[in-house]
Amino acid sequence: MTDRYVVIGNPIAHSKSPQIHARFAQQTGEDIAYDRLLAPVDGFDAAVREFVAAGGRGANVTVPFKLDAFALADERSARADAAGAVNTLKFEAGRIIGDNTDGVGLVRDIVAGAGVSVAGKRVLLLGAGGAARGVILPLLAEAPVELTIANRTVAKAEELVAQFAHAALNASRFEDLSGTFDIVINATSASLSAELPPVPASAFAATTFAYDMMYGAQPTVFMQLAARHGAAVRDGLGMLVEQAAEAFFVWRGVRPDTAPVYQWLRAQL
């Protein structure tokens, strides 16, 4: 019998996850069906339980439900606990297991997708929201020499530094940033409204790799700024594909080849 999966969100019509997972299934020969599930903003738990009762095997979770999914899970992976959010649910033996694949997806896209090593690098993370929090642990696992979190509300960056308590980690106001960084990651939601986080131009050099978690047909304003200062740039489409691949692995124990799916999606934008 075909195993059923969904991506749950509100709104959900725009989600590319069904196309991504259909390609993973085709490529690996896994017998799955993957659909979109629109849940009412106040009806996440009921929507999940209904899907489980109907035989669902797993779900991806997107805006605005990643915290609801975290609360709903009977058990959670260490990386979901570190992220404080769940984007992947697995339904097994009557239990709801929560995981988070966003952070590992970002790191895999930087290291394997872009071919940029994080080890020994000076890394700047812009933003201290859900997406930023989820990438801290996987980034630290790559052994950067420094990971600075800059946020408009600096107290949130300081909270993350206190939570992860790692020697390489520190918090900063945008205006206090100094020197150039090897890697600059935009995890703010500013790009969604075509705004720029107030990162100083001095953060970028010709050797800098700048990554925006947001993606689209055109380079984001952040990518344009970084490119003007000589940086190599990449958007978050690869992160989307890699987080999906990791979820597919969590569910099926099989790792799809992400490169052709990334190229196909890029051509669709």
Ligand code: NDP
């Ligand atoms: P949150 O709402 O949790 O956090 C938003 C963050 O952006 C906060 O740190 C906030 O600062 C900051 N911010 C918002 N506007 C501005 C601005 N104008 N200038 C400076 N800082 C600003 O959002 P998420 O963490 O969930 O998402 C962040 C981004 O990551 C989104 O663009 C999202 O699309 C993307 N994303 C991409 C994924 C992918 O697969 N490619 C996966 C997950 C997320 P403050 O604390 O001061 O308010």
